[in-house]
Amino acid sequence: MTHTEAHRVVIIGGGAGGLELAAKLGQKFGPQHVFLVDKAGDHIWKPSLHEVAAGTLDIHREGLSYFMLAKDKGFTFIFGEVAHIDREARRILLEPVFSDQQIEIFPARTLPFDTLVLAVGSKSNFFGTPGAAEFAIALDSTEEAERFRLRLLHQLVTANQKKSDHASYQLNIGIVGGGATGVELAAELREACADAVFYGLNSLDPQEDIQITLLEGADRILSALSPKMSAAAQQLLTDRGISVKTSVRVARIEADALYDSNDVRYPVDLCVWAAGIEAPAFLTLLGLPTNRINQLVVDGGLRSSDPSVFAMGDCAQVPWGEQGQFLPAKAQVAHQQAVFLLPIMAERIQGKEVQARQFQFRDYGSLVSVGHTRGVGSLMGVLTGKNWFVQGLLARMMYMSLHLMHHFAILGFLRTTSLALGRLLMKRGRPRVKLH
């Protein structure tokens, strides 16, 4: 690829933040200025991955093609995984792309940039726990979520077979980490397993035969949120027969069990790791400051120590407030940062002097889904500045609206509405959980 005169903004990572920035910037300036690179061909809103894992959301219907979005929104999409960035030469190096039969689809390539925005997100952090990478599944990508779903289906069929042979059998699912991901997954799994029984696995009693255990190291689940939210979520999980263990630190994982720091054994047939994050390791090789979880250290304007390199979302360590804190890894943060970076990127493309700006995060609260009809959340009153506690169906509906708002930011009102209506109608002709 050759360098052209047009100022090139290259955004790496088309997730919650990067895609929104690419779409809005592309609409203004077009594909010769705006490039989006992603290692996946389809975009999925990451907070839905627990639904993909439970089989209640079909990734083949949910994903949005980056190639389609590029055409509609006026950016250039480059399919491939970034292996390295040569900051001196101002170019990124992409790995070759292979098909599942190992046929090379795209060769290794380079892509020049004038301004680079890193939006590569994060993945699960196993904190060096022995056996975790080998035996636990982390919901970092659609592939991992699908892998979990297929293993769950397999285990459910096996359990059903054993029960129909009158053998005593219990399927044990262990979830490590009682943050939003672990809590949402536990509740979603409870409902999905009950639904699966409708479709032929009728020797199983989902409540009795499927044991879901959520293990959390802190003394309460959702420890980053208010104690009131933790208590409400714990109650909802317990009501659904999910065993919640707090102050339990998982020390090692084996093929059929988890062990805590006191060597207490928890049998598991399936294990999910949802206890903490880290940014991709290649960020530590750029010659720019990173923190202990590989996040790129940026200032309040999302700039790294290289004036042409910015970072946003989960892969960036951004200062927050006066007490030396940093912004949390949340979709809400990534979305607001995309909006913040838009005028800055526009000025760079237009060759204007870039105004000094500081990113101000506006916390609108947090919502956690606890199954399809329940949720808990705290909402920050925009006018009053007060924190409102919400729960039940209202909280769940508000949670669902976050997904719609993400689509709205990318696709606009009409397409989001028709997509949502289409999905609603399609649902009526399909099983509630994906069975193949």
Ligand SMILES: Cc1cc2nc3c(=O)[nH]c(=O)nc-3n(C[C@H](O)[C@H](O)[C@H](O)COP(=O)(O)OP(=O)(O)OC[C@H]3O[C@@H](n4cnc5c(N)ncnc54)[C@H](O)[C@@H]3O)c2cc1C
């Ligand atoms: C199961 C689950 C539930 C969650 N629930 C919530 C919730 O309810 N509310 C909330 O606010 N947050 C939630 N989160 C967190 C939220 O998803 C993230 O904070 C948010 O997606 C971060 O956005 P991002 O743009 O930084 O990165 P991401 O959305 O993770 O996107 C990163 C993109 O970069 C691409 N990429 C990565 N490495 C490379 C590479 N080397 N080369 C090319 N492309 C690359 C990836 O393919 C991906 O498309 C949840 C996360 C998970 C996993």
